[in-house]
Amino acid sequence: MNLSAPFIARPVATLLLSLAIILLGAVSFGLLSVAPLPKMDFPAIVVDANLPGASPQIMASSVATPLERSLGSIAGISEMTSRSSQGNTRIIILFDIGRDVDAAAREVQAAINASRNLLPSGMRSMPTYRKFNPSQAPIMVLSLTSDVLGKSQLYDVAATVLAQKLSQVSGVGEVQIGGSSLPAVRVALEPRLLDQYGIALDEVRNAIVQASVDRPKGALEDDQRHWQIQANDQLDKAADYRPLVIRYQNNAPVRLGDVAQVVDGVEDRYNSGFYNDNDSVLMVINRQPGANIIETIEDIRAELPGLQAVIPPSVHLEVAMDRSPVIRATLHEAERTLLIAVGLVILVVFAFLGRWRAALIPALAVPVSLVGTFAVMYLLDFSLNNLSLMALIIATGLVVDDAIVVLENISRHIEAGEKPLAAAYKGSKEVGFTLLSMNLSLVAVFLSILFMGGIVGNLFREFSITLTAAIVVSLLVSLTLTPMLCARWLRAEGGERTPGRVQRVGARVQERVVAAYSRSLDWALRHSRLTLFSLLLTIGFNVYLFVEVPKTFMPQQDTGQLLGFIRGDDGLSFQVMQPKMEIYRRALLKDPAIHSVAGFIGGSGGINNATLVIRLKPIDERRASSQEVIDRLRETMPKVPGGRLMLMSDQDLQFGGRQGRSTENEFVLLASELSDLRTWLPKVRDALAALPELTDIDANEGEGAQQISLEIDRVTAQRLGVDMAMVTSVLNNAFSQRQISTIYDTLNQYSVVMEINPKYAQYPEALDQIQLITESGGRVPLSAFARWTRSLEEDRVNHQGQFAAESIGYALAKDVTQEQANRAIARAVAEVNLPTEVQGVLGGTGGQFEKEAQGQPLMILTALLVVYIVLGILYESYIHPLTILSTLPSAGVGALLAILITGGEFSLVSLLGLFLLIGVVKKNAILMIDLALELERDLRLTPQESIRRACLLRFRPIMMTTLAAMLGALPLLLGQAEGAEMRQPLGLAIVGGLVLSQLLTLYTTPVVYLYLDRLRHRINRWRGVRSDAALETPL
Structure with a gap:
């Protein structure tokens, strides 16, 4: 059955079908939202409870504990943390990914209601809750400054006028205001x-x-009139x-x-903000889940002139931070990379076939496949982001494979003297099953990612489905448009014009390469045991390299923005902290890579903590990555007594819900008693501080703040009437x-x-x-019945999983991977010898890395098993899928070796590269084995004769498809502009894997084919099943 025959016979219908795909894709492209990463909504809810005047210890015992017990009964909670401070308790609940946050919110409300009788009677109101996404970073920060108005008046303008109008902008979510407080x-x-x-x-x-x-004062009314009563009350x-x-x-x-x-003042005098050299009120704007970041920011900017017009003229409204330039530049670079990849792939076709007519066929097939994918993305509510665009870039090399296989096979028949129309019918029929095998097994690899839970499955969901959609559309195009164009555009042998110089040179080079390959293939078949041993060696080498390669969680993004946290020593006053923040502010503004600095101190962060938002200059101006800027700043920043500055690169994807974290990583101690934490926390902190793998140790947690303790003589107080x-x-x-x-x-x-x-x-x-x-x-003086003493007490009490908890934040030192840091921490904590009542766990990015790293080998084995099952179904064989899968070890070695040689790190993006290699490399074996089986069946050739002939006949399409995939990934590897840190690991893994696999599989695949065919015949003889002895070839 020839699936392409109806489309070859009906060129008009085929062209219109392709045009319909392009139109749907083009319209959908304009409707796609834009984001740095796929939508990753972590279902999370924050619960707030207030009891004014209560100490952190009272809040923890009387408010946090009963609430946590009630909330802990809700199903699907992955992590629950709380922080109790003076008069306030905040509980953050993280649910399993995929949990319906609206349903979870209803259960949270029910749990709060159930705990009503367990909470203190003095609470003015019941605890409240709200949904939030802990991984979502703000998209814009606005600054309000004035030479005339005070900061409380600026805050009033922001809260009363601007926040309301900004919330009405499409896509805008929560608007937070800092740097001051309302007038009072x-x-x-x-x-x-x-x-x-x-x-x-x-x-x-x-x-x-x-x-x-x-309060209401009522009204007066007679038969004709009505008076509302007002008073100056x-x-x-x-x-x-x-x-x-x-x-x-x-x-x-x-x-x-x-x-x-x-006096007319401020509601909270322990609150201050700045933007560069000016005192400022800052408005932090978040987006709604799924909103288009670029469009939302553009809409906000379009509103700014109108907002400036409705506020006092003396107020200057500026953009202190805007994520859109970096996101836009990253996506533009990805789109440029996509165009380069398409161009390189077309050049590969031309270089091998030497005819522009032939090169134009995949030049049309590739855009149709890619543009058609946009329609699927829109229907599935996907966005244009780094990962989906990477999928399209990789798809460039994959979708052209289908067109190349069809084009090359039809061209071979034309070169043998057949007419283009007859060659199109015959050639498309011959490779129909090959295309189906290649694409179904490829789709199986990517669809297996969808069944993986946790971060990997959700983060790469859009990537895998986008790539799958491109492959399916490509299969449709290769069975319809490509053979039809071949039948109409290609000319019969002798019908072409005299071959040009490029075509003649290309033909001679191909003849010599094929001849050299033929000789080397004969040698490999004669020395089959040595060839097979090299394959077995790559399998063992894979395991060794996977263990040795440095591992991290995700590549460090350069978002053009840093976050800074100034930690003051416990007990420092608000007035003392402000000059310390000023010293750091001035030092940061002197750095040539920094565009602006905004920050605030006080508020919910505490009077001795400051948060900074540091905006970097464009990467082509600063000539350094964000991590390199951080490394430089750590060396050049002044040492300020009593205040430490910690820096981290702002990431689009963040993990964990703990409040007040100043670093991406943390080590958490859990205990049932606070006294145990106070005993062991300093020991663990000192052990971590001694590790050269770590820096920016945030040692402030749990040390305690200065406190005045009143000891009241109750008997005397009662006697005095108090x-x-x-x-x-x-x-x-x-x-x-x-x-x-x-x-x-x-x-x-x-x-x-x-x-x-x-x-x-x-x-x-x-x-x-x-x-x-x-x-x-x-009148009774307080000193008559009470005395005070100074002490150190907790100014906050943390819980995690209903246990008392304290965390030690840290950053990775220069050139240290996440795996190395985690191992060093494990050794250091083991030497501390924690008692059984105290547990230590990794949190933040380090903890997430541990969870995902344990499952990576299983993910790879699962993908291999899925591919084996699909191929076994297609070939109705247990043996042939093993031959196809034998191509994968060399690809794994190439990818891991490339990472080691270049000094890179194996991350989730690199893991994605291995999945891609599983899908790409086996195409070579499928091309060989399909033809070999056909030759055995139709021409009655021996297995050795058939596989040898198949290798030589398929050598050109194998080289074309491999080079197309390699050159499609090459722009990912070589790119240096915005977003390159996310794309390079993927390009490195693919290029490295393809280079080595191409060198080895051209020889190992035929040898494995023959060994397994011999094994098949032996099994048949053992089972008493008759096999054709004439087709057996002893090795």
Whole structure:
């Protein structure tokens, strides 16, 4: 049966079918979203709970623990971590990839409701939750600066106006604001004046609360009219609060302004931000899942002039960070690489066939196959990203193989004297089963990736399906368009014009190469045992190289952006941390590779931690990768006492949900008791700090912060008329920036914040000045029934998997792989000899590498088994698939050897290269074996005669397809522009594997074929099955 015959006979229908494929693909291309990597939504939910004034220990025991117990019963949780700090607990729940996050959210809400009775009664509201994606990086950061307005006013502009309008832009997700806080009326009480008047802090608080209520007041109405009742029952600014009467004393009013400084300030004074040399409020913009990053950013930029028009003229709105230039440059480079690959493949065809007419046929077949793939990508909601474009680049060398096999076979018949039309019918029929075998076995390799769970299966899903789609479309084109064009375009022998010089030279070179191959093939067949031994040697060499090759998780991306984290020593004040951040800011801006620096200190990160977003210049200007910039900065950055700067390259794909991480990697200690962690954490930290493989050890976790501990004599307090509620209320009023009232505005809500004057709260001795007013009106100093001591206590309590946890962050030293670092950590921790009640686990990228590395050999074996099954079904044989698979060891050796020689690292992208080699290299064996079996069956040749003739007849298409695949991957290997770090490992593995396999399989495949054929006959004789003795050839 000739599947191509109807299409050869109907050229118009065939051309229109191809045109329809191109039109569908072209329209779909314009609709595809753009992203740096495939959509990788890690199902995750964050739960927040607040209990103002509660210590981290109280939050951990009374809030985090009951919530974790309830949430831990939900199925499909892969990791649950929590951090409890002053008055706040945040729990991050990571679910198994593929879990429906909406269904998980419903279960989380049910778990929160179930824990209601276990939570403290003093909680003002129930815990809340929201869905988020821990692997998603912000797409843009905007900076607001002004020479006129203060930062709280800038924050108000950002929160009230800009955030609302930006959220309405298509594709924009969460908008976070940092660098300051909302405006507020701040009441700074004077303790001595309060003592003079005998006024308690709660009395001031109650007076402020009752003075501004803004509640419904009803309406009046008669038969004809309706009046809404309004009153000046709300105070709006500091000037309105100063005259507020606290009490009357000696018939004279005591006003708020008499006992406090009342000013218009900020809600949280422990918050600051900057952009380059200016104080700034920063707006961090995230995208919605699946949104087109390029289009979203373009839409935001289009809105910027309108946004600038609706905010005060003195506010300058700038783009501090924009991910689109690097993404756009990376994708443009990938598209350019794709065009180069197409051009090189066409040159291969021309070089072998020497005729432009012949070269134009694959030149049309390749674009039809690739463009048609875009339609499949659109239907499956895929994006144009680094991996899908890499799939299309690789597909260039694969889809042309089908056209080459058909074209070369038809050309061979024409060269033998047949008419083009007859040659097209005959040639396409001969290779129909060959094409089917090649492509189905190739598809089997890539589809096996879909059944792999975890990161590999999800990350490479788009890659494998895109490549599969290209192969299927290519098969369709090779059975329809290619033979039809051959029948119409190619000329009969003698009908062509006189061969040109290039064609004559090419023909002579091919004749000499084929003659040399014929002689070397005869030698290999005569020395078959030596040839077979070389194959067995490559199998063992594969195992050795796989063990020895340096391994990492993913190539380090150069996104044009660095993240910096400044860790201050525990107990440092906000005022002390700001100058340290300023030193680093100035030093960073002096580096020639850095374009801008934005950052903020305080807020949810803590008063002694700062986060920096460092934007690099384009790669052609800085002439150094982001990792090289980091290595240089580590050497040139000033050493600032009490504050350490840690740098990491911002990655499109991040792992783990732990909060406050300053590095990609971490080592986590777990224990049931906090005391065990405090004992063993310093020992493990010191052991890791001594390792030369690690740098940027984040040793801040778990050391504890300075704390003032009050020891209250309850008996004395009770005798003096003081209870614990009075004590905690007075302390909360005095020292916690307590938000005691709300000012309602038409666009936003603002707070009234009360505390004692900060100048009286700088030292522990300030506690001695606190006076409590009893119900009888007596004044009792705090020192009368309590004494304070300095201590070191945890300023945060972490849990992981419901155990107490502390993490040690670290980065890899220069030229150290992930595998080397993990091994060094394992040795160091083993020497520490942790007790059984304390466990250590790798987290972040290091932990993910361990999980994936263990399954890599099984993934490869699974792919081989799937290919064997498919080939066994196609050939109805147990033996012939083994012959085809015998081509793979040499490809593996070539790929791994290329990585070792070039000093590269074996990553997930390299693993993808091995999968591709499994699919590509076996094509050579299929081309040989199909023809050999046909010659045995039709011409009654012996196995040795048939395989020898098949090798020589298929030598030209084998060389063409291999070179096409190799040159298709070569631009990946040689590219140096944006995104090259992701493409090079794939190109290196493919080119290295193809070079060595091409040299060996041309000789090992026929020898294995003969050995296995002899084995088949022996098995048949043992089973009593008759075989044709005339076809047996002893070795």
